[in-house]
Amino acid sequence: AQTVTQSQPEMSVQEAETVTLSCTYDTSESDYYLFWYKQPPSRQMILVIRQEAYKQQNATENRFSVNFQKAAKSFSLKISDSQLGDAAMYFCAYRSPSFNAGGTSYGKLTFGQGTILTVHP
């Protein structure tokens, strides 16, 4: 079964600084998708960024970028020029391919435990 691990329960950063959130996952598949979601106090889940496993290039969305290391099964999120509005819980997620070796649980979306990010002014 696929598992997603976020080893940092909490992180903090000064406003305008850079912070990196860690995520590792376990899979035997070669084609899959990875996501980072943000959950502010409103509890709404918001997509931050996505990465396709077969793409070598790391995804970037404005101040958010990832460091995707496929062989190491690592998918970290870097937030540059941190803003007060970035304070939230961040979740890493893995999505299974449409067909896997076992033929089951295709398209399954599994989340890590989350990392609470605090931004200090």
Place this chain on the structure above:
Amino acid sequence: DAGVIQSPRHEVTEMGQEVTLRCKPISGHDYLFWYRQTMMRGLELLIYFNNNVPIDDSGMPEDRFSAKMPNASFSTLKIQPSEPRDSAVYFCASSTNWNTEAFFGQGTRLTVV
């Protein structure tokens, strides 16, 4: 589109009562997920459907939990009988395909007293 719609937003019930949570996915989405979020266990996948068919229900905690998707625009998660340890926020999410992100509803905060 109005997004994924969950009801109710809040539910307080007494232990032993039946609880039904409802979800309307985004039109045209083929996947529907039910998650439970607690401080201790994070965001757990309970069950998910593809084209109204349950694909994986291995996350359903016990027989007290059941989920149905009678058609493409509606799903329910039922707990019978409810227990205090079921208190959590329950999310429904939907997506168009396996290679796209899931869109989440606002969640239902369930409190069992």
